[in-house]
Amino acid sequence: MNVKTPNAIDSYVGARIRTRRQLLGMSQERLAEQIGVTFQQVQKYEKGINRIGASRLQRIAEVLHTSPSFFFEQGDSEALAVRGLDAPDHADPVAEFLRTKEGLVLNRAFLKIADPQIRSTIIALVTAMGQAEGRGPTLAASIGDITHPLGE
Numbered sequence: 001m002n003v004k005t006p007n008a009i010d011s012y013v014g015a016r017i018r019t020r021r022q023l024l025g026m027s028q029e030r031l032a033e034q035i036g037v038t039f040q041q042v043q044k045y046e047k048g049i050n051r052i053g054a055s056r057l058q059r060i061a062e063v064l065h066t067s068p069s070f071f072f073e074q075g076d077s078e079a080l081a082v083r084g085l086d087a088p089d090h091a092d093p094v095a096e097f098l099r100t101k102e103g104l105v106l107n108r109a110f111l112k113i114a115d116p117q118i119r120s121t122i123i124a125l126v127t128a129m130g131q132a133e134g135r136g137p138t139l140a141a142s143i144g145d146i147t148h149p150l151g152e
Contacts, residue, residue, distance in 0.1 A: 006047065006048035006049055007048065007051070008048075010048035010049075010050075010051050010052075011047070011048030012048070012072075013048070013052065013057075013071045013072065014045050014046040014047055014048040014052075015046070015048075015095070016070065016071040016072075016073075017045060017046055017060060017064070017071060018046040019095070019098050019099070020064045020066060020070065020071075021046075021064060022098075022099075022104050023098070023104065023107055023108065023111070024064060024065070025108060026063075026064070027039075028042045028043060028046075031060070031063060031064075034059075034063040035056065035059045035060055035063060036059075037056075045060075054068075057071065110122065
């Protein structure tokens, strides 16, 4: 392995840290302050350039309000497998979406909704809208009618 090439697991854990930090709306500077390192060190952790020790990872998990195992999960909470980690980032559309501004804004707003009924309604609406994209204007128009029943 090339010394300058980050280890796939270190890169994956760093990407999970970055995603969680961004979902919480926390800056690299704030995370660095909370864990007692420089923001440049946080950048290196997130890129996988520097490895994270167990006690530091535990502290990062505490600051980001999650468990250390979160940083090793893939997909539906399955354990981290080395095979497939070298796949390009665009191989996981959910992770790719979470890296966008829209993905972060949508997730932050959704996390603020405490009512499970409202969450379910939003999921149903977004699912219907996603299906409408593939069916053409007929269903999309009817969704528009639902959102604006008076045609306003």
